[in-house]
Amino acid sequence: MTTIIGKAKKAKIVSEVESQRKRNREWVFVNKDDLLGNFSSKWIAVDNEAIQLVDNDLFALYRNIRNRGQADSVIYFFVNNFEPPLILETSLELEYEWNTSAGWIT
Numbered sequence: 372m373t374t375i376i377g378k379a380k381k382a383k384i385v386s387e388v389e390s391q392r393k394r395n396r397e398w399v400f401v402n403k404d405d406l407l408g409n410f411s412s413k414w415i416a417v418d419n420e421a422i423q424l425v426d427n428d429l430f431a432l433y434r435n436i437r438n439r440g441q442a443d444s445v446i447y448f449f450v451n452n453f454e455p456p457l458i459l460e461t462s463l464e465l466e467y468e469w470n471t472s473a474g475w476i477t
Contacts, residue, residue: 395445398421406450407450407451416433417448418444
């Protein structure tokens with residue numbers, strides 16, 4: 372019984388994360404002109420439909436976001452005019468396996 376409940380909870384969480392990521396992607400598309408004016412050729416981390424951090428180095432940005440805590444719905448966008456835009460997200464299958472033994476601060 373607990374396995375079924377666990378699977379249902381995980382499915383709900385995955386659905387919520389995917390929904391938030393979609394809203395974050397839409398926010399990037401709506402605000403792309405402003406982003407180009409302020410953060411051209413930089414990586415931005417977007418969560419809750421707002422910029423969380425900006426950096427020239429994707430790996431430094433990713434590490435800093437992950438070290439802040441839960442970041443399952445964060446998307447990473449390289450601000451430029453390329454089509455289609457480059458947006459990165461962490462795989463949902465791996466999202467919940469991050470821990471201190473993987474090198475992340477809790």
